[in-house]
Amino acid sequence: LGLLGALVLFAGVTWVCVKINRISVGANLVSALLIFAVMPFSYVNSGGIRGGYSLWFLFCVVYITMTVKGKLRYFYHAASVLTAGILYYREYTEPDFVSGIGSDAEMFLSNMISLVLIGILISVMISYSIRAYREESRLANEQKKEIDELNKAQNRFFSSMSHEIRTPINTIIGLNEMILREDISDEVAEDADNIRAASKMLLNLINDILDMSKFESGQMKITPVEYGIGDMLSDIVGMLWIRAKEKGLEFHIDVDPELPSRFIGDEVRIKQILINLLTNAIKYTKEGSVTLSVQFTQKGPGSALLTFSVSDTGMGIKKESIPHLFSAFRRVDEEKNRYIEGTGLGLSIVKQFVELMGGTIKVNSVYTQGSTFVIELPQEIADERAVGNMNIEARHTMNHRVSYTAEFEAPEARVLAVDDNEANLLVVRKLLRDTKVQLDTAVSGREALARTLNTDYHVILMDHMMPEMDGIECLHQIRSQAGGSSRAAKIIALTANAGSDNQALYRREGFDGYLLKPVSGNQLETALMRALPADLVHASDGTLAAAAASASDIRTQRQRIPLIISTESVCELPPAMLRDLHISVLPHSVRTAAGIFADGTEAESGNLLFSYMDQEDNPVEAVTPSARDCEAYFARLLNSANRVVHIAMSSRIEKNGYAPAAEAARIFDNVTVTDSGQILTGIGILAVRAAEMAQRGASAEQITDAVEHYKTLVHTSFMIGTMEYMGRSGVISPMMSKFAGALMMHPILRVRNGRVYTGSISFGSLKRVREKYIRSVLKQVRRLNATGHKADLSRIYMLYADLPQAELKEVQEQLLAESGFREVICQKVSPSVAAGCGPGTFGLTFAEKSEE
Template structure:
C-alpha cells in the first residue's frame, strides 16, 4: 500500500486534488493516531478513546479501499461526509467541546474540503459543516451536560496536541505543494528550452533546405535566361525556353509553398517589407501564369488602376505569392472562358493605400456550404468532380495565413456553376506616389522580348564567391554583356586571399559555403588592417528571406542581399547601385529601342498553302503551332496523328471490349498527349478524363464516355482526309536500292552516335512511301532514334 501511495504522489499526471487528498488523509490518520495515544496517556474518558479508535479504523479502511481499488474520487466524498457528519460532532461532544482542541479540527476539516473537492460537492460540504458547527455550539451552550468535560490540565494537553497535529499537517502540505511547484517549474523550463532548441533546429533545417533546393533551380533558371538572351535563337528554342522558365518558376512556387506552410505552422514566418514596383510585379506574375492559361485555352486578363502609386513599400515576395496562388487556383478550376486579375486601391491615409486585389474566373464555382472549408490544409472540395485537378492543396491555406500575417482581409464570392471571385485587401506604404499609368500585358508581349542591357562598365571589377561552380558560370553569363571584369572564388578562403591582392568595386558572396561561410569571410575582409577591400560593398546571395536573416546580414555588415534564384536584371540593378558612377556607361537609347518585341502565333507570314490548316474544325491552330514549333513541324506532326487514327482506334476498341483497363489507360494517355500537340483540345480533354478513370479503375465512367471519345477521334480521320489523300497519291515509292542506301547511312550515323545525321536521313525520306515489307522495321528504327537508342538502331539494321 505504501508503494502505491508513493506512486500516486510521484505521478506528474495526478491532479492536485487527488495528491492533496492522499497527503492530507495520511496526515489525518497520523493525527488521529496521536490523538488516540495522547488520550490514553492523559486518562481521557473511555468513550472518547473508543470513538477515536473507531474513527481511526474507519479512516484507515477507506484509505486502503481508495488506494488499492483506485477509488480516490469516491473516497473523497465519503471522508468529507465522515468528517462533517460523524467525526466533528463526536469529537466535539466527547473531547471537552469548545474548551478542547475540537475547534481546531473544525478549521482543519474546512481546509481539507477546500483542498480536495471541487464544484457542487465542495459547496455542499462547506455549507453542511457550517450548519454542523452552529448546531454543536448551540447545543453545547444550552445543554452543557451533553459534553464530556476536560479538567484544565487535560484541556491544555488536548489543545496543544491538536495544534501540533494540525500545524504539522499544514506545514507538510505547504512544503509538499512548494516542492511540486518547483518540480513543475523546472519541467516547464526544460520543455521551454527543448522547444526553443527545436525551433532553432527547425530554422536551421529551413535555411539548409531552402539553400539546397534553390541552388540547382538557380542554375536552371539562370542558364535558361542566357538562352532567352540569344539573338540568333529560333522561335522554337525561345518557346521551349519560355516553357522551361514557366515550369521552373512554378516548381519554385510549389517548393516555397511546402516550406512556407511549415514556417507558418511553426510561427517562424516573417514579413520583410521592401520597395517594389507594382508594374514589374504584375508583369512577372503574368509571365508565370499566361502559358498555363493558354494551354487550357483560357484568356488571362490583367487590369490595374492607372492611378496606383508606382512604387510601394511592403513584402513583395508574399504579395506575389498570394496572387500567384489565387491565379493558379483559378486556372486549375476553369475549363473555358477567362481568368481576370484586377488590382485597384483606396487611399485612407496620406502615406498609405489599401491595395485591393481580386481574381475572378468563369470556372465551376463553389457551393456555399463548402466555402468555409476552402482555407483548410490539403483540402479540395467536390473531389469527384475535380478528379483531374493537380496540385498540393496548400495554396489557399497559405494565402489565408499570409493575408492574416499581413493583417489583411480575404473574401470569397462564388456562384456554383458560373465562377468565383477571391478578393484580398492589404495596407501598403507609398514609396513613390507617381501613378503607375496604363499597363499592357499580353502573351504577344511576353513571348519573346529581346534582352536589353542597362549599362556597361568595362573598367569596373567584380568578385563572385560561390561554392557551386555552375552558379558561378550562370552568374558570369548573366552579366557578361555589361563588360565588367569578373573574377570568381569557390570558397571563403580563396575570396579572402583574392581580396588581399586586388581591389574590387563590388563583391557578390554566397552565404552558406563549406568551411568559411559568407558571414565569416566578410568579417575577416573587413578586419584586415591593410586589406584592399575593407570598404567595398558586399552583397550576399541568400535563399532565406526571413526578417531574422535580414537582421543577421545587416549586423554582419553586408550592404545588401539578393534572393535566389537570382536573375540577370536583379544582378544588373545591384551593380548599378554599388559600382562607382564614373565607371558606368549608360546604354544608348537607340540600342534600347532595338529590343523590339517579337510575337509568336502571328499568321501574317503563313504561306497560302498552309493557311487552310487555320480553318480546320476542332483544331486550335495557335496551340498547335506553339507545340510544334513552326508550320513544317505542325504539318508533319498532324500527318502522323492522321495516319495513326485507324490503328490506334482499333487498339482502343480492342482493349475496351476486352476490359483490359491497364492497356486501355496507357492508350488514352498517349491519345491525350498527341491530341493536345496538334491542337485537338476537346479530344485531349475527353482522353484525360478517361485516363484518370482508368487509373482509378472507374469502369462505369469509362463505359459511359468511351463512345463519345471514339466518335470524335474517328471524326478527325474524315476532317483531315482531304488534306492528306492528295499527298499520298503524289508520294514516290522508295525502291529497294534507296532503302539499302538509307539503311547504310543510318547505320554509320548510329555507330558514330551522330543524332544530326540520323535526323537528316529521316527528313530526306519524308517524301517517299516506305514499302509495306519495310514499314515496320523503318518505324522501329525511327522510334529508337527518337529515344536516342543507338544500340537499338544498330541491332535492327544488322538483322
Template sequence: MNNNRKTLLLTLGATFVIMAMLVAYTTSLMYRSSDSYIHELGDDKASAITADLENYLETARSVLWVAADTVDHMVAKGATNEEIVEYITRESANTASQFDESYTGIYGVINGQYVDGVGWTPPDDYDPTARDWYLDTVAAGGQPLVVSPYVDAQTGNVIISICKALTNKYDVLGLDLTLTGVQETVEEININGSGYGFILNYDGTVVAHHDSGEKGKNYSEDPDKAELFNKIISVDKGNFDMVIDGRNCSVFVDDVLDQWHLVIIVENSVLLKDTINVLIVSILVGLLVFGLISTFYILGYRHERKVNKSMEEMKANEQKREYEAKILMLEKSAADSANKAKSDFLADMSHEIRTPINAVLGMNEMILRESKDEQILEYSANIKSAGNTLLSIINNILDFSKIEDGKMSLVPVEFDTAELINSLINSISERARTKGLEFNVDIDESVPSKLYGDDVRISQVIMNLLTNAVKYTENGSVTLRVKNKGIDDGSVTLRFDVIDTGIGIKDEDLEKLFMSFERLEEKRNRHIEGTGLGISIVNKLLTMMNSKLEVDSKYAIGSTFGFDLKLRVVDAEPVGAFDEKNRNSRIEPDYIVHLNAPDAKILVTDDNGMNLKVAVNFLKIFGITPVTCGSGAETIELARKERFDIIFLDHMMPQMDGFETLKVLKDEDLLQGAVVIALTANAVVGAEEQYLKAGFDGYLSKPIMLADLEKILRNNLPANVIDGTVSNTPEEAVSSSSALSAEKARALGLNVDAALVYACGEEDFYLELLTDYANAAYEKCSELTSYLDNNDMKNYSILVHSLKSSSRTVGADEISDRAKALEDASKNEDADFVKEHHGSFVKDLKELAARILG
C-alpha cells in the first residue's frame, strides 16, 4: 500500500511539473505571438492611414496638374490674365462641386500678377512672391510640391498648399487644402478601440492631433516632447516602445510623402489586455485540469478494482476505435480510388470522344463553308446538330466536374443582346421544327441592346433549359420569353422564361430535379438522351450569377423554368423587334473570320491524320498554309531546320508525347521565340493548369472552335505577319488609314466631346494630349507590370489611379473604368483580382495606344 501511495504522489508531482512547464511555455509563446501580432497590426494600421492621406493629397495634385498644364498651354498661346482667371474660376467651381469643402480654390502668380479662382482680392501690401508657397514651389523646379502648413492670408486658417511651377519657372499655380479632412482622419485613429494619433511635419510642427489643443506646437522645441520627436525621426517608418507620460506605450510611425510623419500611440497594457486575460484563463484551465486529473488519480487509488475494470473497458473501447479507424481508412481509400477512377474516366472519355468529334465537326464545318448544294447543307446541318448534342453531353459532364472542384469561374464581357438571343433561336429552332413543335419567341422590345456579363454561361443556362423543353415536349410549343423588369443605377433586371407544353413534373419529383445524374421517371423517359446533369449545372451557374432557378410545372400539362438576372447596361438603346423571317434564311457557318495572316509560320503536330486535315483546313480560312507532321520526333527535326511563329503540339502521341517533345525543344533551344500551344482532347478539370505548368504557352481543346483558334492566332502571332483584319464598319476603314484627328479618335471609341472640355475646347491641344497619352502608355504598362511582379500594391494603386485620370481626360472612358476597378482592388490588397485582370487591361491599353499612334 505504501508503494502505491508513493507511486501516486510521484505521479501527481510529475504531472504538476509537466503541466506547469507546459503552461509556462504556452504562456510565453502566446505572449510573444500576441505582441508580434499587435505590432504588425499597428504597422498595417499606420500604412493604411498613410495610404489614405497620400491618396487624399494625390487627388489634389492630380487636379492641380491638369489645371497647371492647361494654364501653361494658355500662357504659351499668349492668353491674358483675365482669360486665365476666367479658366481657373471655372475649374475652382468644378473642383468645389466634385470634391469636399477641403478644397478652397485655385490661385497663383501669372506674369508677375496674383490671380485667384475664387475672387479674393489681396490687400495692397500682399506680395505673393514673398510667400513660402511661391518661394518653395519655384525652388522645386517644376515638380508638384506639398507646401508646409502655414496661415492663409485670406482666411486666417492653417492650411497646406499643393503648388506647381509652370514651364517658364517663375509662374506658379496652387490649390489650397484646409486641414479639416486630415484632422478628421487623425481623430478617428485607434487600434482595437484604444490609443490616439497625430501628424508631425518634418520640422516638428504638429499638423493634426487627436487633442486639437496640440495643433501648431513644435515638438522639436518642446523639452517634454523632444525625445519622442527625435525617436520618431530616427525610426521614420516602423515601431518602438517608449515611456510616455509615465506609461509604457507602443509607438507606430509611418512616412507621408517624405514630409509628414503619421504617429499612433497606444498604451501597452491596453494592447495586451485581451492577451493577459487569455493567459489568466489558460492558467486557471490548467489548474482545473490538474485538479481533475488529481481527483481521478485519487479515485483510482481508492477504487483499484473498479479502475482495473474500467481499464479493461477502455482497452476494449480502444480496440473498437482502432477497428473503426481502420474501417474509415479503408472507406477513405475506396473514396480516393473512386475519385481517381472518375478523373481517369473523364480524361479518357474526354480524349477518346472529343478526338473523333473534332474530325466530324471540323470536316462538317468545311462542308458548311464550301458547299453550295442546299440538300448537302441540310445534311450537314443535321450532322452538326447531332455532333453538338454529343459534344453538349460530354461538356455537361466536364462542366459539372469543374463546378464540383471549384474550378469554374465567370468571365464577364460586353455582349450584344440581339446576337445572344438570335444564337439561341438559331440553335434550338431546327430541333423544335424536326419534332413538329411550334417555337415561339417573346422578346421585350425595351431590352437594352448591349449588356455586360458572362454571355457564354448565360447562353449555356438558357440553352440547357430550351434543350430540355424540346426533349420533353412531344406536341404543342416551346416559348422563349425575355422581359425587362426595369433599369436601376445602370443595371437592368431581365426575366428569362422557357415555357413548354411537355410532360410536366410531379410534385414529389420536384426535389429530384436538382440532383446530379438524376433523371425523372426513367422508365417513361428512357428514349430521351441526356446525363441528368443539365438542371444541376443550370442551378449551380445561376447561383454563381446571384440568381436561382424557379420552376412551375403541372404534370401532363407543361412547365415554366425561369430566373431573374441583373446585368450592367453598356448601351441602353432598345433591342427592338425580332424579325422571324430574317433570322435564318440560309444555313451559314456560325463564325465569321476577322483575321488574315498568310505569312504566318505555323507547325501542327498530331498523330491523327483526320485531325491534321481539320487543322489545315481551319488555318486556311485565315490565309495560313501550315507545316504538318505526325510525331514528336518529326517536330524536333522540323524545328532544327526552320523557325515557326506558333507550334500546335498534340499531347497524347505514341513513342514521344507532347510533354517529352516540348522538353527536348526547350533543352536544345529550338523554339527561337516560337509559342507552343497544347493541342488536346483532354478537357478535364485542371488540364489547362497542367499544360501551363509543363511549359506550354497556351491550350486549345478539341473539337477546335474557330473563335478559339482565331483568339490564339491574334494573341500570339507577330504583328508584322497579320495582313489586317476585316473592317466591320465604313468608319473603321476610314479611321485605320487616316491621320490622327478628332474624327479618328471618335472612330476609336473615345469620348471626344467630354475630353475637349478638359482641353478648353481646343482640338489641337486635345490631340496633343492624346498623342502624349499614347506615347506614355507603353512605359506605364511596363511600370504597372513591374509593380505587380514585386507585389507592390501601393505603387500599383498610385500608378493605375493616374492612368484612370489621364484616360478619362482623353476620353478613354472604358479604359478609365477598368483602371478604377484595378485601383480599388489594389487599395484593398486584392491581388487575385489584380492578377486576373491586369494582363487584359495592359494588352487593351497598348492596343489603343498603337491605334492612336498608327
C-alpha cells in the first residue's frame, strides 16, 4: 500500500511538472524521493528482498535512465546502487532488520504485485517516450518541409534576380563594346573599359550570392566541360587588371610552359575561384604585387593535378584569424578592414567549390608580409600539347587599345536570334554587324517558328526564359516542325541563366551550344564560327592577333618545386649533398659578445672559433631559431615551393628546434613539421631519405609516414672531446667539468627514443678514446648483421670538430676496410654544435635497412 501511495504521489508530481513545463525538475525530484525515501522505507517494511525489492530497484534504474539527463543521472545511479548495497548488507547481517512478510504465500503475492505494477509502469513510460518521439519527428518533418519550401523559394528568387540583372547588363556590356570598336579618344576608351570591368565584377558578386544559396540547399553540382587554360586566364586578367592598375599594383600571371593547353573540368567554377581569390588579394594589398601561378603534376594517363597559387604582398592574416578564414559573412581583422567592400561570401564559396571538385585549398600567411593561397584541383587532360612560352607582353594599359577586327566574315550565312527583349536583339545585331551574316530576329517562340517554316537557317541563337513558349519548347518545336526548313539548324542557347547545372540542362535538351549573357563580341563570333558550315566562313587575317591581344601580362616561369625538404643546420650534412638533394636548411646561431651569427654563413666552426672560446671572457652560446625566425624562413621557402616538409631536431632535447618550428607552421597549411627524434647527423640521414622520396614524387604524407618509421632505425652516437665547454654552457657544473678534465674523461653519448643518454665513459687520450669508440660502433654493426637486423652499408656519416686531415683520411680508410660501408660522408660540426661540445667531438651515424 505504501508503494501504491508513493506511485500516486509520483504521478501527481509528474503531472504538475509537465503542466508547468518543468519536466527535468520533476524527474530529479521523483528520482531523489525514490532512492532516499520510498525505496528504503518500503524495503524495511515490506519484507526486504523477499518482498520484491530487486524488481523495484530495476524500475528505479530504468526510470532514472529514461528521465534524468547529464551528470545527475550518474549520481542517481551510483546512489541507488549504494542504497541497495547498504540495505542488502543490513538484512544479511541483521535478518530482523526488515518486517512485513510472514509467509511464503505473502512473499509470492508481493512479488507478483510488484512484477505487474512495474511492467505496467515501464510500459507506460516507454509508450509516452515513443509518443513524444513521434511528435518530435512530426514537428521536425514539418519544419524540414517548410525549410525546403523556403530554400526553393529563395533559389527561385535568386535565379530570377540573376536572370533579370544579367539581361540589362548584357545590353550595357554589348553596347559598351560597340563604343570600344569605334575610333574614340583614349579617355573615352578608358571609361568604357572601366564600365566593362565593373559590369563583370557585379556579375561575379551576383554569382556568389546565387551559389551560396545553392550550397545551403544542397543543390550545387559540378559540370565538367573542355576548356582552354590560356583563354580562361585571359578572361580573368581582363576583369581584374584595371583594379590592380588603379591601386598601383603589379599584376602577374606565371604559367608553367609545360602546362597542357586544354583540360576537362568546370571552367566556370574554376574561374570563379580564381576571381574571388585575386579580388581579395587586390583589395587587401596597398602596395607591391599580386601574382597568380599555374602549374601541374602529371598523375597518370590523361589526368593531372592543377596547382593555382595566388600570392600578394598585402597585410597578411593574423594567426588566430586563419581558422575563421573560410566562414561566410565573416571578415578577419574587422577593425582594420572595415572600410574594405565585399559580401563576406568569397572565401567560403571558394572552399566549398574546391572541395566539391575533389581538391584542396591551403593558406600560408605571415601577418604584415602577405599571403599565399594554394589550390590543387584534379583535372582531366583534353589536349596534352604544352602551352609553351607564352611571352605575351602586357597589353591592358590605360593608353593602349587594340583595334577591333572581326574573326570572320560569312555573307551567305543565315542566322536567327530569338529573344523577347528587343534590347538584347539590338546588341546581337550590332555585335555581329562586321561579320556580314544575314541576321533575322524574332521576339517570341511563335514568331521564330513562323520564320523557320520557310527559311533555312544555319544557326539559331535561342533565349530560354520567354513568355508563352520558352526556348526549350521552341527548340523541340523547330526540330519536329512539319515541313520546317530549319530542322537541321545548329541551335545555341543564348541565355541569362547562369550555372553549370543549366549548361547540363541545355545539353540534355539538345542544344548545340551555350552562351551566357552578358556575351562579348568575341564569344559570339567564336561560337558562330564553330557552328557555321566551314565553306561559308572566311577567317580574318587579324583573328590570331585579336586573340593574342585579349591576353594580358601572361608570362611563363620556371616550374615551382612541388615539395621541398627542409631541416636544421645542425643536421651536419655536407653543403654539396644539401645542394644536390635540394634540401633547405634553417640556420641555428651562436651568440658572442659581438652579436649573433648564423651557422655556416656568418660563423664557421674550427680553430678560430675554439681559440676565441678558450678565452674565458669570450662566452659563446648556441641559439635555436625562434618561432618568428621559422615563420620568415617558411614564408621564403613557399615563394618557390608548393609544400614544405621540415624535419626538426627531437622535441625531447632541451632548446630543441621542433617547438618553434611547429608553432610557426600553424599559420601555414602547406608546411608539415616532423619530429625526427634525432640530433646531429641522425637528423641528416632522415632528411636525405625524405629528399630522395621527394625526388621520386612521393607526397608529403607519404614522406612523413616514412620518416616516422625510419627514425627508429637510425643509430646516432658521438664522443665528447672535452667537458669544459659543457660546463661553460651550464649542461654540467664547472666543478664537474674540471674533475672530468683532470681524469681525461670522455663520455660517449647515444640517442634513444628521442633522448640523449650516456652510453659509456672512456678515459685516456683523445686518439685512444676515438679508436675505442670506432671499434665499438663497428662491433655494433657486425652484431646487427648477425642478428638479422641488417645495417644499411651504402654509407656511414662521420662528424668531427677539429680532426687533422691526415687522421681524417686514416679514419675514413679504416671504416671502409673494416665495416663494409661503401661510402663515408664526412662533415665538420656546425658552429652552434661546436659551441656546446668543443674540440675533439667525433661521431658516427648509420641506419638499419628498411623493409619499405
